[in-house]
Amino acid sequence: MSLLQRLSAAQSPLVMGILNTTPDSFSDGGRHNSFDAALRHAERMLAEGAHIIDVGGESTRPGAPDVSVAEELDRVVPVVEGLRSRFDTLISVDTSAPEVMVATASLGIDLINDVRSLTRPGALAAAVASGLPVCIMHMQGEPRSMQQNPEYQDVVAEVAQWLKIRADECMAAGIKREHLLIDPGFGFGKTAAHNYRLLNELASLQKLGMPLLTGLSRKRMIGDATGIGVAADRVNGSVAGAVICAMKGAAIVRVHDVRETAEAMKVVAATLGEQHV
Numbered sequence: 001m002s003l004l005q006r007l008s009a010a011q012s013p014l015v016m017g018i019l020n021t022t023p024d025s026f027s028d029g030g031r032h033n034s035f036d037a038a039l040r041h042a043e044r045m046l047a048e049g050a051h052i053i054d055v056g057g058e059s060t061r062p063g064a065p066d067v068s069v070a071e072e073l074d075r076v077v078p079v080v081e082g083l084r085s086r087f088d089t090l091i092s093v094d095t096s097a098p099e100v101m102v103a104t105a106s107l108g109i110d111l112i113n114d115v116r117s118l119t120r121p122g123a124l125a126a127a128v129a130s131g132l133p134v135c136i137m138h139m140q141g142e143p144r145s146m147q148q149n150p151e152y153q154d155v156v157a158e159v160a161q162w163l164k165i166r167a168d169e170c171m172a173a174g175i176k177r178e179h180l181l182i183d184p185g186f187g188f189g190k191t192a193a194h195n196y197r198l199l200n201e202l203a204s205l206q207k208l209g210m211p212l213l214t215g216l217s218r219k220r221m222i223g224d225a226t227g228i229g230v231a232a233d234r235v236n237g238s239v240a241g242a243v244i245c246a247m248k249g250a251a252i253v254r255v256h257d258v259r260e261t262a263e264a265m266k267v268v269a270a271t272l273g274e275q276h277v
């Protein structure tokens with residue numbers, strides 16, 4: 001089934017497993033090992049219940065070095081080919097580069113996941129030409145500086161307004177409305193207070209009429225609330241966040257800890273599924 005078909009059939013959010021292809025995410029740093037390790041990681045996430053694998057070639061952490069398009073292509077294209085040939089899974093590509101969108105669209109991906117919402121030169125045209133569903137995400141500023149001093153009058157209203165305007169611009173450029181997903185961008189130019197206000201009022205974004213994708217897994221906002229400094233140790237808080245997103249209407253949750261999240265989504269499905277007893 002296509003991504004959109006899966007979304008409409010689901011009783012609880014689809015689980016999007018995060019697959020990092022950046023060599024620094026593997027101890028040896030070698031390219032070959034990174035490829036094998038990435039495919040093994042994807043295989044494990046699929047076995048644990050992931051519906052979508054999100055393949056990213058560029059780290060968007062504050063302070064992360066810029067990655068050339070060539071380097072991003074080198075990391076992402078082989079992994080997408082490997083996933084497509086080995087597994088039956090939905091694939092999203094986490095990129096802002098039009099060249100990467102074009103290259104991976106021809107390989108058969110199911111979603112463009114651009115944290116910059118197609119604002120790079122050529123990205124909007126590439127997304128329109130691909131005919132693929134696109135997730136647009138709110139970010140205040142740029143990854144390098146976005147966390148220095150995030151400020152809003154009303155973060156929920158401003159994020160909603162920004163997403164509506166950007167969605168309208170994408171539709172005006174030729175992206176079909178049913179191909180647009182929206183995302184509040186937890187951690188992208190927000191303080192902990194901003195992030196938790198957005199989480200608490202997530203349901204209000206449903207008025208925009210597009211499926212919600214959320215990604216708070218292992219992020220600083222979870223660390224702030226739990227006092228856990230090491231990202232990989234933030235599993236319980238991340239699963240709690242995914243459940244809150246699910247109960248407030250998220251259609252896709254982007255996570256590191258697939259097994260734990262997929263189990264939690266079964267409890268969500270049991271809860272939300274009981275509409276007519």
Ligand SMILES: Cn1c(SCC(=O)Nc2ccccc2)nc2c(=O)[nH]c(N)nc21
Nearest residue numbers: 094137183185186214215218219220231
């Ligand atoms: C690619 N991508 C990212 S990368 C940032 C990240 O995971 N940081 C992070 C991860 C682990 C620990 C600390 C920070 N976040 C989103 C999101 O929230 N929504 C969508 N749609 N895509 C996204």
